[in-house]
Amino acid sequence: MYTIGQVAAFLGVSRDTLKFYEDKELVRPKQDAENGYRKYDRFDIYDITTVNFYREMDIEIKTIQELRRSKSLSGIRSILEVKEQEVLEDIEYKKLLLKKLRIVKEDCEKIEQCLGTYTIKEMAPIEVKGEMEHYTSYSEYDRLKESTDSLKKAVVLTSLRRVIRFNDKGILEDKFLIVKKIDDDENEKEGHIIAYPQCLYTVIEDGRYSTGGKNTDRYVEAGLRKAAIEHGAELTGLVYINLLLSTYEDGLERVFLEMYAPIK
Structure with missing residues:
Protein backbone atom coordinates (compact mmCIF):
# COMPACT_ATOMS: atom_id res chain seq x y z
CA MET A 1 0.00 0.00 0.00
CA TYR A 2 1.17 3.53 -0.74
CA THR A 3 0.49 6.93 0.78
CA ILE A 4 -0.80 9.88 -1.25
CA GLY A 5 2.66 11.49 -1.03
CA GLN A 6 4.37 8.39 -2.39
CA VAL A 7 1.89 8.07 -5.28
CA ALA A 8 2.16 11.77 -6.10
CA ALA A 9 5.96 11.57 -6.24
CA PHE A 10 5.96 8.27 -8.14
CA LEU A 11 3.50 9.34 -10.84
CA GLY A 12 4.51 13.01 -11.04
CA VAL A 13 1.10 14.40 -10.12
CA SER A 14 0.11 16.77 -7.36
CA ARG A 15 -1.82 15.84 -4.25
CA ASP A 16 -4.58 18.22 -5.40
CA THR A 17 -4.85 16.31 -8.67
CA LEU A 18 -5.19 13.01 -6.86
CA LYS A 19 -7.87 14.48 -4.59
CA PHE A 20 -9.64 15.86 -7.68
CA TYR A 21 -9.61 12.39 -9.29
CA GLU A 22 -11.04 11.01 -6.07
CA ASP A 23 -13.80 13.65 -5.98
CA LYS A 24 -14.73 12.64 -9.53
CA GLU A 25 -14.72 8.96 -8.47
CA LEU A 26 -11.99 8.12 -10.95
CA VAL A 27 -9.87 6.58 -8.21
CA ARG A 28 -11.11 5.15 -4.91
CA PRO A 29 -8.31 4.63 -2.42
CA LYS A 30 -9.03 3.02 0.91
CA GLN A 31 -8.83 5.07 4.08
CA ASP A 32 -7.08 3.99 7.24
CA ALA A 33 -9.77 3.59 9.90
CA GLU A 34 -7.46 4.85 12.65
CA ASN A 35 -5.97 8.00 11.11
CA GLY A 36 -8.09 8.58 7.97
CA TYR A 37 -5.05 8.58 5.68
CA ARG A 38 -5.55 7.40 2.10
CA LYS A 39 -3.94 4.15 1.11
CA TYR A 40 -3.38 3.33 -2.56
CA ASP A 41 -2.85 -0.17 -3.91
CA ARG A 42 -1.61 -1.23 -7.34
CA PHE A 43 -5.14 -1.13 -8.80
CA ASP A 44 -5.49 2.49 -7.71
CA ILE A 45 -2.22 3.23 -9.50
CA TYR A 46 -3.65 1.58 -12.62
CA ASP A 47 -6.68 3.88 -12.33
CA ILE A 48 -4.54 7.00 -11.97
CA THR A 49 -2.26 6.13 -14.86
CA THR A 50 -5.32 5.35 -17.01
CA VAL A 51 -6.85 8.75 -16.21
CA ASN A 52 -3.50 10.45 -16.94
CA PHE A 53 -3.28 8.56 -20.22
CA TYR A 54 -6.61 9.93 -21.44
CA ARG A 55 -5.97 13.41 -20.03
CA GLU A 56 -2.74 13.57 -22.06
CA MET A 57 -4.98 13.27 -25.14
CA ASP A 58 -7.16 16.08 -23.75
CA ILE A 59 -10.12 13.77 -23.17
CA GLU A 60 -12.59 15.49 -20.85
CA ILE A 61 -13.09 14.27 -17.29
CA LYS A 62 -16.77 13.65 -18.02
CA THR A 63 -15.82 11.32 -20.88
CA ILE A 64 -13.28 9.50 -18.71
CA GLN A 65 -16.02 8.97 -16.13
CA GLU A 66 -18.10 7.34 -18.87
CA LEU A 67 -15.13 5.15 -19.78
CA ARG A 68 -14.77 4.05 -16.18
CA ARG A 69 -18.43 3.04 -15.96
CA SER A 70 -17.87 0.72 -18.93
CA LYS A 71 -16.87 1.06 -22.52
CA SER A 72 -16.11 -1.61 -25.08
CA LEU A 73 -13.12 -1.27 -27.37
CA SER A 74 -15.44 -0.05 -30.12
CA GLY A 75 -16.79 2.55 -27.69
CA ILE A 76 -13.26 3.70 -26.88
CA ARG A 77 -12.49 3.90 -30.59
CA SER A 78 -15.57 6.05 -31.10
CA ILE A 79 -14.46 8.47 -28.38
CA LEU A 80 -10.99 8.69 -29.90
CA GLU A 81 -12.44 9.34 -33.36
CA VAL A 82 -14.53 12.23 -32.00
CA LYS A 83 -11.42 13.68 -30.34
CA GLU A 84 -9.42 13.16 -33.51
CA GLN A 85 -11.96 15.22 -35.48
CA GLU A 86 -11.80 18.00 -32.87
CA VAL A 87 -8.01 18.09 -33.15
CA LEU A 88 -8.13 18.18 -36.96
CA GLU A 89 -10.58 21.09 -36.84
CA ASP A 90 -8.35 22.88 -34.34
CA ILE A 91 -5.34 22.36 -36.62
CA GLU A 92 -7.25 23.90 -39.54
CA TYR A 93 -8.28 26.83 -37.35
CA LYS A 94 -4.68 27.36 -36.20
CA LYS A 95 -3.51 27.27 -39.84
CA LEU A 96 -6.02 29.99 -40.72
CA LEU A 97 -5.01 31.98 -37.64
CA LEU A 98 -1.33 31.74 -38.60
CA LYS A 99 -2.17 32.86 -42.13
CA LYS A 100 -4.14 35.83 -40.79
CA LEU A 101 -1.35 36.85 -38.41
CA ARG A 102 1.15 36.83 -41.26
CA ILE A 103 -1.19 38.92 -43.44
CA VAL A 104 -1.57 41.53 -40.69
CA LYS A 105 2.21 41.62 -40.23
CA GLU A 106 2.55 42.25 -43.97
CA ASP A 107 -0.09 44.99 -43.70
CA CYS A 108 1.97 46.69 -40.98
CA GLU A 109 4.97 46.67 -43.30
CA LYS A 110 2.77 47.98 -46.11
CA ILE A 111 1.67 50.91 -43.94
CA GLU A 112 5.25 51.79 -43.03
CA GLN A 113 6.35 51.71 -46.67
CA CYS A 114 3.33 53.19 -48.46
CA LEU A 115 1.72 55.70 -46.08
CA GLY A 116 1.32 58.99 -47.93
CA THR A 117 3.14 57.82 -51.06
CA TYR A 118 1.65 56.95 -54.45
CA THR A 119 2.75 54.08 -56.68
CA ILE A 120 1.27 52.22 -59.64
CA LYS A 121 0.06 48.80 -58.56
CA GLU A 122 -2.33 46.05 -59.60
CA MET A 123 -5.58 45.61 -57.67
CA ALA A 124 -5.82 41.87 -57.17
CA PRO A 125 -9.15 40.18 -58.07
CA ILE A 126 -11.95 40.30 -55.52
CA GLU A 127 -15.34 38.63 -55.66
CA VAL A 128 -18.35 40.87 -55.06
CA LYS A 129 -20.90 39.15 -52.82
CA GLY A 130 -23.32 42.06 -52.41
CA GLU A 131 -23.74 45.75 -51.63
CA MET A 132 -24.43 47.87 -48.57
CA GLU A 133 -25.52 51.49 -48.45
CA HIS A 134 -23.11 52.20 -45.60
CA TYR A 135 -21.15 50.30 -42.99
CA THR A 136 -23.74 51.42 -40.43
CA SER A 137 -26.56 49.73 -42.36
CA TYR A 138 -27.09 47.19 -39.60
CA SER A 139 -30.12 45.63 -41.24
CA GLU A 140 -27.77 44.33 -43.94
CA TYR A 141 -25.16 42.86 -41.57
CA ASP A 142 -26.41 39.30 -42.06
CA ARG A 143 -25.24 39.52 -45.66
CA LEU A 144 -21.90 40.80 -44.44
CA LYS A 145 -21.54 37.96 -41.91
CA GLU A 146 -22.12 35.37 -44.64
CA SER A 147 -19.15 36.67 -46.61
CA THR A 148 -16.82 37.67 -43.79
CA ASP A 149 -13.30 36.32 -43.60
CA SER A 150 -13.31 36.63 -39.81
CA LEU A 151 -12.07 33.52 -38.00
CA LYS A 152 -14.75 33.90 -35.35
CA LYS A 153 -17.42 34.91 -37.88
CA ALA A 154 -17.82 38.30 -36.24
CA VAL A 155 -18.66 41.35 -38.31
CA VAL A 156 -15.41 42.76 -39.66
CA LEU A 157 -15.24 45.79 -41.91
CA THR A 158 -12.29 44.34 -43.84
CA SER A 159 -14.92 42.49 -45.88
CA LEU A 160 -16.15 45.82 -47.22
CA ARG A 161 -14.82 48.01 -50.03
CA ARG A 162 -15.90 51.59 -50.22
CA VAL A 163 -16.35 52.53 -53.87
CA ILE A 164 -16.42 56.17 -54.93
CA ARG A 165 -17.33 57.22 -58.45
CA PHE A 166 -16.45 60.81 -59.31
CA ASN A 167 -15.80 63.32 -62.09
CA ASP A 168 -14.37 66.81 -62.28
CA LYS A 169 -17.44 68.24 -60.55
CA GLY A 170 -17.25 65.94 -57.52
CA ILE A 171 -18.56 62.65 -56.14
CA LEU A 172 -21.28 60.98 -58.21
CA GLU A 173 -21.75 57.80 -56.15
CA ASP A 174 -20.51 56.48 -52.82
CA LYS A 175 -21.36 52.90 -51.80
CA PHE A 176 -19.95 49.81 -50.10
CA LEU A 177 -19.36 46.42 -51.69
CA ILE A 178 -19.33 43.19 -49.69
CA VAL A 179 -16.33 41.33 -51.06
CA LYS A 180 -14.26 38.24 -50.59
CA LYS A 181 -10.62 37.79 -51.45
CA ILE A 182 -10.03 35.10 -54.04
CA ASP A 183 -7.73 32.23 -53.11
CA ASP A 184 -5.73 30.51 -55.81
CA ASP A 185 -7.26 27.12 -54.98
CA GLU A 186 -10.86 28.29 -55.39
CA ASN A 187 -12.59 26.89 -58.45
CA GLU A 188 -16.18 28.10 -58.19
CA LYS A 189 -16.98 31.77 -57.79
CA GLU A 190 -20.56 32.92 -57.45
CA GLY A 191 -20.20 36.71 -57.57
CA HIS A 192 -18.89 39.30 -59.98
CA ILE A 193 -15.10 39.54 -60.16
CA ILE A 194 -13.37 42.92 -60.06
CA ALA A 195 -9.70 43.44 -60.88
CA TYR A 196 -7.59 46.23 -62.36
CA PRO A 197 -4.10 45.75 -63.80
CA GLN A 198 -3.04 49.35 -63.08
CA CYS A 199 -4.07 51.64 -60.25
CA LEU A 200 -2.66 54.55 -58.34
CA TYR A 201 -2.09 52.99 -54.94
CA THR A 202 -1.54 54.58 -51.55
CA VAL A 203 -2.18 54.12 -47.84
CA ILE A 204 -3.93 56.92 -45.99
CA GLU A 205 -4.71 57.44 -42.32
CA SER A 246 -7.20 49.78 -37.06
CA THR A 247 -5.48 50.38 -33.74
CA TYR A 248 -5.19 52.96 -30.96
CA GLU A 249 -2.74 55.60 -29.82
CA ASP A 250 -3.24 57.85 -26.80
CA GLY A 251 -6.75 56.45 -26.50
CA LEU A 252 -7.73 57.56 -30.01
CA GLU A 253 -8.32 55.28 -32.98
CA ARG A 254 -5.84 55.16 -35.83
CA VAL A 255 -7.38 53.75 -38.99
CA PHE A 256 -5.24 52.89 -42.00
CA LEU A 257 -6.92 52.59 -45.37
CA GLU A 258 -5.45 51.40 -48.65
CA MET A 259 -6.74 53.06 -51.79
CA TYR A 260 -6.77 51.81 -55.36
CA ALA A 261 -7.68 54.29 -58.11
CA PRO A 262 -7.81 52.57 -61.54
CA ILE A 263 -5.98 54.49 -64.27
CA LYS A 264 -5.84 54.40 -68.04
Missing part, protein backbone atom coordinates in the same frame (compact mmCIF):
# COMPACT_ATOMS: atom_id res chain seq x y z
CA ASP A 206 -8.15 58.17 -40.92
CA GLY A 207 -9.52 58.21 -37.39
CA ARG A 208 -9.56 60.85 -34.68
CA TYR A 209 -5.85 60.52 -33.86
CA SER A 210 -4.83 61.96 -37.24
CA THR A 211 -7.90 63.87 -38.41
CA GLY A 212 -9.51 65.06 -35.20
CA GLY A 213 -12.75 63.54 -36.49
CA LYS A 214 -12.91 65.70 -39.63
CA ASN A 215 -13.91 64.37 -43.04
CA THR A 216 -10.80 64.20 -45.23
CA ASP A 217 -12.41 63.12 -48.53
CA ARG A 218 -11.59 66.41 -50.31
CA TYR A 219 -8.01 66.35 -49.10
CA VAL A 220 -7.60 62.75 -50.29
CA GLU A 221 -9.20 63.56 -53.65
CA ALA A 222 -6.82 66.50 -54.17
CA GLY A 223 -3.84 64.29 -53.36
CA LEU A 224 -5.06 61.65 -55.80
CA ARG A 225 -5.44 64.14 -58.65
CA LYS A 226 -1.98 65.58 -57.97
CA ALA A 227 -0.42 62.10 -57.93
CA ALA A 228 -2.10 61.24 -61.24
CA ILE A 229 -0.51 64.28 -62.88
CA GLU A 230 2.90 63.44 -61.40
CA HIS A 231 2.69 59.87 -62.74
CA GLY A 232 1.35 60.92 -66.13
CA ALA A 233 -1.76 58.82 -65.49
CA GLU A 234 -5.41 59.44 -66.31
CA LEU A 235 -7.94 58.61 -63.60
CA THR A 236 -11.00 56.58 -64.59
CA GLY A 237 -13.24 58.19 -61.98
CA LEU A 238 -13.26 55.23 -59.58
CA VAL A 239 -11.63 54.68 -56.20
CA TYR A 240 -11.69 51.48 -54.11
CA ILE A 241 -10.91 51.93 -50.42
CA ASN A 242 -10.15 49.06 -48.07
CA LEU A 243 -9.70 49.01 -44.29
CA LEU A 244 -6.16 47.77 -43.80
CA LEU A 245 -5.62 48.06 -40.05
Whole structure:
Protein backbone atom coordinates (compact mmCIF):
# COMPACT_ATOMS: atom_id res chain seq x y z
CA MET A 1 0.00 0.00 0.00
CA TYR A 2 1.17 3.53 -0.74
CA THR A 3 0.49 6.93 0.78
CA ILE A 4 -0.80 9.88 -1.25
CA GLY A 5 2.66 11.49 -1.03
CA GLN A 6 4.37 8.39 -2.39
CA VAL A 7 1.89 8.07 -5.28
CA ALA A 8 2.16 11.77 -6.10
CA ALA A 9 5.96 11.57 -6.24
CA PHE A 10 5.96 8.27 -8.14
CA LEU A 11 3.50 9.34 -10.84
CA GLY A 12 4.51 13.01 -11.04
CA VAL A 13 1.10 14.40 -10.12
CA SER A 14 0.11 16.77 -7.36
CA ARG A 15 -1.82 15.84 -4.25
CA ASP A 16 -4.58 18.22 -5.40
CA THR A 17 -4.85 16.31 -8.67
CA LEU A 18 -5.19 13.01 -6.86
CA LYS A 19 -7.87 14.48 -4.59
CA PHE A 20 -9.64 15.86 -7.68
CA TYR A 21 -9.61 12.39 -9.29
CA GLU A 22 -11.04 11.01 -6.07
CA ASP A 23 -13.80 13.65 -5.98
CA LYS A 24 -14.73 12.64 -9.53
CA GLU A 25 -14.72 8.96 -8.47
CA LEU A 26 -11.99 8.12 -10.95
CA VAL A 27 -9.87 6.58 -8.21
CA ARG A 28 -11.11 5.15 -4.91
CA PRO A 29 -8.31 4.63 -2.42
CA LYS A 30 -9.03 3.02 0.91
CA GLN A 31 -8.83 5.07 4.08
CA ASP A 32 -7.08 3.99 7.24
CA ALA A 33 -9.77 3.59 9.90
CA GLU A 34 -7.46 4.85 12.65
CA ASN A 35 -5.97 8.00 11.11
CA GLY A 36 -8.09 8.58 7.97
CA TYR A 37 -5.05 8.58 5.68
CA ARG A 38 -5.55 7.40 2.10
CA LYS A 39 -3.94 4.15 1.11
CA TYR A 40 -3.38 3.33 -2.56
CA ASP A 41 -2.85 -0.17 -3.91
CA ARG A 42 -1.61 -1.23 -7.34
CA PHE A 43 -5.14 -1.13 -8.80
CA ASP A 44 -5.49 2.49 -7.71
CA ILE A 45 -2.22 3.23 -9.50
CA TYR A 46 -3.65 1.58 -12.62
CA ASP A 47 -6.68 3.88 -12.33
CA ILE A 48 -4.54 7.00 -11.97
CA THR A 49 -2.26 6.13 -14.86
CA THR A 50 -5.32 5.35 -17.01
CA VAL A 51 -6.85 8.75 -16.21
CA ASN A 52 -3.50 10.45 -16.94
CA PHE A 53 -3.28 8.56 -20.22
CA TYR A 54 -6.61 9.93 -21.44
CA ARG A 55 -5.97 13.41 -20.03
CA GLU A 56 -2.74 13.57 -22.06
CA MET A 57 -4.98 13.27 -25.14
CA ASP A 58 -7.16 16.08 -23.75
CA ILE A 59 -10.12 13.77 -23.17
CA GLU A 60 -12.59 15.49 -20.85
CA ILE A 61 -13.09 14.27 -17.29
CA LYS A 62 -16.77 13.65 -18.02
CA THR A 63 -15.82 11.32 -20.88
CA ILE A 64 -13.28 9.50 -18.71
CA GLN A 65 -16.02 8.97 -16.13
CA GLU A 66 -18.10 7.34 -18.87
CA LEU A 67 -15.13 5.15 -19.78
CA ARG A 68 -14.77 4.05 -16.18
CA ARG A 69 -18.43 3.04 -15.96
CA SER A 70 -17.87 0.72 -18.93
CA LYS A 71 -16.87 1.06 -22.52
CA SER A 72 -16.11 -1.61 -25.08
CA LEU A 73 -13.12 -1.27 -27.37
CA SER A 74 -15.44 -0.05 -30.12
CA GLY A 75 -16.79 2.55 -27.69
CA ILE A 76 -13.26 3.70 -26.88
CA ARG A 77 -12.49 3.90 -30.59
CA SER A 78 -15.57 6.05 -31.10
CA ILE A 79 -14.46 8.47 -28.38
CA LEU A 80 -10.99 8.69 -29.90
CA GLU A 81 -12.44 9.34 -33.36
CA VAL A 82 -14.53 12.23 -32.00
CA LYS A 83 -11.42 13.68 -30.34
CA GLU A 84 -9.42 13.16 -33.51
CA GLN A 85 -11.96 15.22 -35.48
CA GLU A 86 -11.80 18.00 -32.87
CA VAL A 87 -8.01 18.09 -33.15
CA LEU A 88 -8.13 18.18 -36.96
CA GLU A 89 -10.58 21.09 -36.84
CA ASP A 90 -8.35 22.88 -34.34
CA ILE A 91 -5.34 22.36 -36.62
CA GLU A 92 -7.25 23.90 -39.54
CA TYR A 93 -8.28 26.83 -37.35
CA LYS A 94 -4.68 27.36 -36.20
CA LYS A 95 -3.51 27.27 -39.84
CA LEU A 96 -6.02 29.99 -40.72
CA LEU A 97 -5.01 31.98 -37.64
CA LEU A 98 -1.33 31.74 -38.60
CA LYS A 99 -2.17 32.86 -42.13
CA LYS A 100 -4.14 35.83 -40.79
CA LEU A 101 -1.35 36.85 -38.41
CA ARG A 102 1.15 36.83 -41.26
CA ILE A 103 -1.19 38.92 -43.44
CA VAL A 104 -1.57 41.53 -40.69
CA LYS A 105 2.21 41.62 -40.23
CA GLU A 106 2.55 42.25 -43.97
CA ASP A 107 -0.09 44.99 -43.70
CA CYS A 108 1.97 46.69 -40.98
CA GLU A 109 4.97 46.67 -43.30
CA LYS A 110 2.77 47.98 -46.11
CA ILE A 111 1.67 50.91 -43.94
CA GLU A 112 5.25 51.79 -43.03
CA GLN A 113 6.35 51.71 -46.67
CA CYS A 114 3.33 53.19 -48.46
CA LEU A 115 1.72 55.70 -46.08
CA GLY A 116 1.32 58.99 -47.93
CA THR A 117 3.14 57.82 -51.06
CA TYR A 118 1.65 56.95 -54.45
CA THR A 119 2.75 54.08 -56.68
CA ILE A 120 1.27 52.22 -59.64
CA LYS A 121 0.06 48.80 -58.56
CA GLU A 122 -2.33 46.05 -59.60
CA MET A 123 -5.58 45.61 -57.67
CA ALA A 124 -5.82 41.87 -57.17
CA PRO A 125 -9.15 40.18 -58.07
CA ILE A 126 -11.95 40.30 -55.52
CA GLU A 127 -15.34 38.63 -55.66
CA VAL A 128 -18.35 40.87 -55.06
CA LYS A 129 -20.90 39.15 -52.82
CA GLY A 130 -23.32 42.06 -52.41
CA GLU A 131 -23.74 45.75 -51.63
CA MET A 132 -24.43 47.87 -48.57
CA GLU A 133 -25.52 51.49 -48.45
CA HIS A 134 -23.11 52.20 -45.60
CA TYR A 135 -21.15 50.30 -42.99
CA THR A 136 -23.74 51.42 -40.43
CA SER A 137 -26.56 49.73 -42.36
CA TYR A 138 -27.09 47.19 -39.60
CA SER A 139 -30.12 45.63 -41.24
CA GLU A 140 -27.77 44.33 -43.94
CA TYR A 141 -25.16 42.86 -41.57
CA ASP A 142 -26.41 39.30 -42.06
CA ARG A 143 -25.24 39.52 -45.66
CA LEU A 144 -21.90 40.80 -44.44
CA LYS A 145 -21.54 37.96 -41.91
CA GLU A 146 -22.12 35.37 -44.64
CA SER A 147 -19.15 36.67 -46.61
CA THR A 148 -16.82 37.67 -43.79
CA ASP A 149 -13.30 36.32 -43.60
CA SER A 150 -13.31 36.63 -39.81
CA LEU A 151 -12.07 33.52 -38.00
CA LYS A 152 -14.75 33.90 -35.35
CA LYS A 153 -17.42 34.91 -37.88
CA ALA A 154 -17.82 38.30 -36.24
CA VAL A 155 -18.66 41.35 -38.31
CA VAL A 156 -15.41 42.76 -39.66
CA LEU A 157 -15.24 45.79 -41.91
CA THR A 158 -12.29 44.34 -43.84
CA SER A 159 -14.92 42.49 -45.88
CA LEU A 160 -16.15 45.82 -47.22
CA ARG A 161 -14.82 48.01 -50.03
CA ARG A 162 -15.90 51.59 -50.22
CA VAL A 163 -16.35 52.53 -53.87
CA ILE A 164 -16.42 56.17 -54.93
CA ARG A 165 -17.33 57.22 -58.45
CA PHE A 166 -16.45 60.81 -59.31
CA ASN A 167 -15.80 63.32 -62.09
CA ASP A 168 -14.37 66.81 -62.28
CA LYS A 169 -17.44 68.24 -60.55
CA GLY A 170 -17.25 65.94 -57.52
CA ILE A 171 -18.56 62.65 -56.14
CA LEU A 172 -21.28 60.98 -58.21
CA GLU A 173 -21.75 57.80 -56.15
CA ASP A 174 -20.51 56.48 -52.82
CA LYS A 175 -21.36 52.90 -51.80
CA PHE A 176 -19.95 49.81 -50.10
CA LEU A 177 -19.36 46.42 -51.69
CA ILE A 178 -19.33 43.19 -49.69
CA VAL A 179 -16.33 41.33 -51.06
CA LYS A 180 -14.26 38.24 -50.59
CA LYS A 181 -10.62 37.79 -51.45
CA ILE A 182 -10.03 35.10 -54.04
CA ASP A 183 -7.73 32.23 -53.11
CA ASP A 184 -5.73 30.51 -55.81
CA ASP A 185 -7.26 27.12 -54.98
CA GLU A 186 -10.86 28.29 -55.39
CA ASN A 187 -12.59 26.89 -58.45
CA GLU A 188 -16.18 28.10 -58.19
CA LYS A 189 -16.98 31.77 -57.79
CA GLU A 190 -20.56 32.92 -57.45
CA GLY A 191 -20.20 36.71 -57.57
CA HIS A 192 -18.89 39.30 -59.98
CA ILE A 193 -15.10 39.54 -60.16
CA ILE A 194 -13.37 42.92 -60.06
CA ALA A 195 -9.70 43.44 -60.88
CA TYR A 196 -7.59 46.23 -62.36
CA PRO A 197 -4.10 45.75 -63.80
CA GLN A 198 -3.04 49.35 -63.08
CA CYS A 199 -4.07 51.64 -60.25
CA LEU A 200 -2.66 54.55 -58.34
CA TYR A 201 -2.09 52.99 -54.94
CA THR A 202 -1.54 54.58 -51.55
CA VAL A 203 -2.18 54.12 -47.84
CA ILE A 204 -3.93 56.92 -45.99
CA GLU A 205 -4.71 57.44 -42.32
CA ASP A 206 -8.15 58.17 -40.92
CA GLY A 207 -9.52 58.21 -37.39
CA ARG A 208 -9.56 60.85 -34.68
CA TYR A 209 -5.85 60.52 -33.86
CA SER A 210 -4.83 61.96 -37.24
CA THR A 211 -7.90 63.87 -38.41
CA GLY A 212 -9.51 65.06 -35.20
CA GLY A 213 -12.75 63.54 -36.49
CA LYS A 214 -12.91 65.70 -39.63
CA ASN A 215 -13.91 64.37 -43.04
CA THR A 216 -10.80 64.20 -45.23
CA ASP A 217 -12.41 63.12 -48.53
CA ARG A 218 -11.59 66.41 -50.31
CA TYR A 219 -8.01 66.35 -49.10
CA VAL A 220 -7.60 62.75 -50.29
CA GLU A 221 -9.20 63.56 -53.65
CA ALA A 222 -6.82 66.50 -54.17
CA GLY A 223 -3.84 64.29 -53.36
CA LEU A 224 -5.06 61.65 -55.80
CA ARG A 225 -5.44 64.14 -58.65
CA LYS A 226 -1.98 65.58 -57.97
CA ALA A 227 -0.42 62.10 -57.93
CA ALA A 228 -2.10 61.24 -61.24
CA ILE A 229 -0.51 64.28 -62.88
CA GLU A 230 2.90 63.44 -61.40
CA HIS A 231 2.69 59.87 -62.74
CA GLY A 232 1.35 60.92 -66.13
CA ALA A 233 -1.76 58.82 -65.49
CA GLU A 234 -5.41 59.44 -66.31
CA LEU A 235 -7.94 58.61 -63.60
CA THR A 236 -11.00 56.58 -64.59
CA GLY A 237 -13.24 58.19 -61.98
CA LEU A 238 -13.26 55.23 -59.58
CA VAL A 239 -11.63 54.68 -56.20
CA TYR A 240 -11.69 51.48 -54.11
CA ILE A 241 -10.91 51.93 -50.42
CA ASN A 242 -10.15 49.06 -48.07
CA LEU A 243 -9.70 49.01 -44.29
CA LEU A 244 -6.16 47.77 -43.80
CA LEU A 245 -5.62 48.06 -40.05
CA SER A 246 -7.20 49.78 -37.06
CA THR A 247 -5.48 50.38 -33.74
CA TYR A 248 -5.19 52.96 -30.96
CA GLU A 249 -2.74 55.60 -29.82
CA ASP A 250 -3.24 57.85 -26.80
CA GLY A 251 -6.75 56.45 -26.50
CA LEU A 252 -7.73 57.56 -30.01
CA GLU A 253 -8.32 55.28 -32.98
CA ARG A 254 -5.84 55.16 -35.83
CA VAL A 255 -7.38 53.75 -38.99
CA PHE A 256 -5.24 52.89 -42.00
CA LEU A 257 -6.92 52.59 -45.37
CA GLU A 258 -5.45 51.40 -48.65
CA MET A 259 -6.74 53.06 -51.79
CA TYR A 260 -6.77 51.81 -55.36
CA ALA A 261 -7.68 54.29 -58.11
CA PRO A 262 -7.81 52.57 -61.54
CA ILE A 263 -5.98 54.49 -64.27
CA LYS A 264 -5.84 54.40 -68.04
